[in-house]
Amino acid sequence: MTIPRPRAIVIGASAGGFLALRTLFPVFPEGFPVPILVVQHQPAQGSGPRGCSLLALHCRLPVREAMDKEPVQSGHILFAPPGYHLLVEPDFTLALSIDAAVHHSRPAIDVLFETASDVYQTGLIGVLLTGASRDGTAGLQKIRQRGGKTLVQDPQDAEAPFMPRCAIAHGAADQVLPLNAIARTLKQLGNFQHE
Amino acid sequence: MDSEAEIENLEMRLLLETIYLRYGYDFRQYAHSSLKRRMLQCLAECGISPLSAAIPKVIHDRQFLDRLVTALSVTVTEFFRDPLFYLALRKQVIPLLATYPFITIWHAGCATGEEVYSLAILLSEEGLYERVRIFATDINGQSLQHAKEGIYNLSSMLESSQSYLNGGGQHSLADYYHSKYDLARIPSGLKENIVFAAHNLATDHVFSETHLIFCRNVMIYFNKELTNRVLHLFEKSLVSGGVLCLGSHESLSFTAVEHRFTPISREQRIYQKKVGA
Structure with missing residues (x-):
C-alpha cells in the first residue's frame, strides 16, 4: 500500500518505547518534510536527563519537549513533556494540559491522537508501538474514522505486546508491521507529494 | 465545511x-x-x-x-509540582522578595489550593511568611471552597513528600498538615495570610499592586488573545522588578509582553518585570 505524504505523523509508545524509538528515529533524514509528534509514557518527575534528550543523539532531526502554544514544525520531533497531555490546536499550534490522566497516563496517547485527527483529518498517520497499556486504541480508531492511516507494531515484534494487541483486537490498525518495516514506511512517506 | x-x-x-x-x-x-x-x-x-x-x-x-x-x-494540581521550580524560587527569588518590608503575592488560578499552600510552606521556611499577603484567586467557586478548607487526600500528600524535599524542603511535608484517617488538613496558621477570592482572568481587572505573581499551568488553557490579555494584567499589577512565575513548559516568547520582562531562570520560567518598564 502506498500512502501519500501525510501532513503530520503521531507516534505513541509505552513500556519498551525508548528502545523502539531509538530504532525508528535514525531513519528520518535531515529536513524530513513532515512534523512528528510523540507521546512516550514516562513518570512525571524523572531525575537525570530526560529520555528525549538521549534520543536526540540518535537522530538527524531536532528532538525536544514541546512548549505550550508553539507552532507545529516540519522536520522536528516534539515530545509531550512528562506530566502534561499534548494536544494539537486548529491553528496548527501545540497545546498542553494537566487534565486528569487517561488510562492512568499523562501524557496520554489518545489525547494527542484524537486532537491531531480533528486537525489533520485524512492527512494524519498514527503509529502505535510497544506498551502494556490500553492507551492509543481509541486514538487510532479516531484517526481511521477521520480518514487517516494507522500503523501498529506487530505484537510478536514488540517488547510489550499488550498495547499493539489491544489496538489490533479493536480493529484500529490499517497495517500491522514489525518495527523495521514501520521505519521503512515512515521514511518513504517523506518522498511522496502532498495529496 | x-x-x-x-x-x-x-x-x-x-x-x-x-x-x-x-x-x-x-x-x-x-x-x-x-x-x-x-x-x-x-x-x-x-x-x-x-x-x-x-x-x-x-x-x-x-x-x-x-x-x-x-x-x-476545574483544574487539578498537586503539592510542590515541579520541585526544581521551587528550588529556583528559594535560591533566586526569595532573596529579592526579602528586600521588601511587606510582600504582596497574587496566585492566579489557584485551583484547589495545593500550590498556594506549597508556596506558604516555602515562605514560612524562608522566614518571610509573617510579611506576606497572598491573594489566591480562581474562577471556579467549588475549587476555591476546597482550597479554603485545605483538606486533601492523605495519599496524594504522601506522594508529594519527595517533591517537597527535592524542592529544597527543610523538614518533612508531614510537619505541615494534621492527618486523620485518610485525610490531611492544613493548619490555620498556614492559612492566616492567604485571602481566597473569586477572580475571572477573562473579564476582571487588576485589584492590587503585587511583588510576585504565580500563574502556573493556567494560561495553557487559554488561546493567544486571552493569554495576552492576562499577561497585560500581570504586567500592570507587578511593581518594577516584580517577579512572574509560569509553568515549566510555558514561555513569554512570542507574547505581547515579552520585551517587558527579563528571565531570572530561563529553565524554570521565572521572569522579572524590567525596572522602569
Missing part, C-alpha cells in the same frame, strides 16, 4: 456562545482542543449526543449548566 470535525467545531462554537449569552460564562477564548475534550467527556457522562443537543439543555436546565461549567473550568 462538511467534515465531521468541522461540524463538531461549529456545534461547539454555538454551545459556547449560548453559554455566554445566557449566563455570562465566557469560554470562547479558551484553548480549543482541551476544552472540546472536556466538553465531550461531560456530555458523554450525561448521555448527550451530538454536541449541539446540549444547546437547548443548557438554556433551560440550570443544573446541567452548572455541571458543564464545573467540568470546563
Whole structure:
C-alpha cells in the first residue's frame, strides 16, 4: 500500500518505547518534510536527563519537549513533556494540559491522537508501538474514522505486546508491521507529494 | 465545511456562545482542543449526543449548566509540582522578595489550593511568611471552597513528600498538615495570610499592586488573545522588578509582553518585570 505524504505523523509508545524509538528515529533524514509528534509514557518527575534528550543523539532531526502554544514544525520531533497531555490546536499550534490522566497516563496517547485527527483529518498517520497499556486504541480508531492511516507494531515484534494487541483486537490498525518495516514506511512517506 | 470535525467545531462554537449569552460564562477564548475534550467527556457522562443537543439543555436546565461549567473550568494540581521550580524560587527569588518590608503575592488560578499552600510552606521556611499577603484567586467557586478548607487526600500528600524535599524542603511535608484517617488538613496558621477570592482572568481587572505573581499551568488553557490579555494584567499589577512565575513548559516568547520582562531562570520560567518598564 502506498500512502501519500501525510501532513503530520503521531507516534505513541509505552513500556519498551525508548528502545523502539531509538530504532525508528535514525531513519528520518535531515529536513524530513513532515512534523512528528510523540507521546512516550514516562513518570512525571524523572531525575537525570530526560529520555528525549538521549534520543536526540540518535537522530538527524531536532528532538525536544514541546512548549505550550508553539507552532507545529516540519522536520522536528516534539515530545509531550512528562506530566502534561499534548494536544494539537486548529491553528496548527501545540497545546498542553494537566487534565486528569487517561488510562492512568499523562501524557496520554489518545489525547494527542484524537486532537491531531480533528486537525489533520485524512492527512494524519498514527503509529502505535510497544506498551502494556490500553492507551492509543481509541486514538487510532479516531484517526481511521477521520480518514487517516494507522500503523501498529506487530505484537510478536514488540517488547510489550499488550498495547499493539489491544489496538489490533479493536480493529484500529490499517497495517500491522514489525518495527523495521514501520521505519521503512515512515521514511518513504517523506518522498511522496502532498495529496 | 462538511467534515465531521468541522461540524463538531461549529456545534461547539454555538454551545459556547449560548453559554455566554445566557449566563455570562465566557469560554470562547479558551484553548480549543482541551476544552472540546472536556466538553465531550461531560456530555458523554450525561448521555448527550451530538454536541449541539446540549444547546437547548443548557438554556433551560440550570443544573446541567452548572455541571458543564464545573467540568470546563476545574483544574487539578498537586503539592510542590515541579520541585526544581521551587528550588529556583528559594535560591533566586526569595532573596529579592526579602528586600521588601511587606510582600504582596497574587496566585492566579489557584485551583484547589495545593500550590498556594506549597508556596506558604516555602515562605514560612524562608522566614518571610509573617510579611506576606497572598491573594489566591480562581474562577471556579467549588475549587476555591476546597482550597479554603485545605483538606486533601492523605495519599496524594504522601506522594508529594519527595517533591517537597527535592524542592529544597527543610523538614518533612508531614510537619505541615494534621492527618486523620485518610485525610490531611492544613493548619490555620498556614492559612492566616492567604485571602481566597473569586477572580475571572477573562473579564476582571487588576485589584492590587503585587511583588510576585504565580500563574502556573493556567494560561495553557487559554488561546493567544486571552493569554495576552492576562499577561497585560500581570504586567500592570507587578511593581518594577516584580517577579512572574509560569509553568515549566510555558514561555513569554512570542507574547505581547515579552520585551517587558527579563528571565531570572530561563529553565524554570521565572521572569522579572524590567525596572522602569
